[in-house]
Amino acid sequence: MKQIAVTVNGTRHEAEVEPRQLLVYFLREQLRLTGTNVGCDTSSCGSCTVLLDGESVKSCTLLAVQADGHEVTTIEGLADGDTYHPMQQAFHEHHALQCGFCTPGMVLAAVSYLKENPKPTEAEVRLALEGNLCRCTGYHNIVKAILAASGAEA
Numbered sequence: 001m002k003q004i005a006v007t008v009n010g011t012r013h014e015a016e017v018e019p020r021q022l023l024v025y026f027l028r029e030q031l032r033l034t035g036t037n038v039g040c041d042t043s044s045c046g047s048c049t050v051l052l053d054g055e056s057v058k059s060c061t062l063l064a065v066q067a068d069g070h071e072v073t074t075i076e077g078l079a080d081g082d083t084y085h086p087m088q089q090a091f092h093e094h095h096a097l098q099c100g101f102c103t104p105g106m107v108l109a110a111v112s113y114l115k116e117n118p119k120p121t122e123a124e125v126r127l128a129l130e131g132n133l134c135r136c137t138g139y140h141n142i143v144k145a146i147l148a149a150s151g152a153e154a
Contacts, residue, residue, distance in 0.1 A: 001016040002017055003015075006067045006068060006072060008071075009074060010077060017030070019065055020063065021063065022062065022064065024038055026067075027059060027074060035075035043058045043060060043061045044133065046058060046102065046109060046131050050073060050074050050108055051073040051108055052067060054112070073108070075103075086149050087107050087146070091142070091145045093148070097142075102134045106134065110129075110145075114150050118150060120147070120150060125146045129142065
């Protein structure tokens, strides 16, 4: 067992973890933050995407011990109390979800992406979503939502 200290959604957590435990399972099983989904365990789908020090990472490819000393933001920590984050609001307003399974990872990946490219084109958004799969929507409304959140609504 290894002792770690990680700040998740603004709260510092100290815990013992197995050295090989994935961050996604630490978040879901030890911290009970079940908005981070496990979709494939191979980094193909992106449903486990969280922000690590503000940058999107797939938490199924990161060990919990690698998050030691870092800040993690999950979908549960994105809103400001009862006020949605602008990306969450855009996903809501543009109906950018169906079953919702991919939505937390998609939202967090989009938040990180807009920090890198605040005014993307539709083609750039579609390329940026390459690592996040949605099996329901066809991406049209997801792209619209991201463009709306960026202020470059098509």
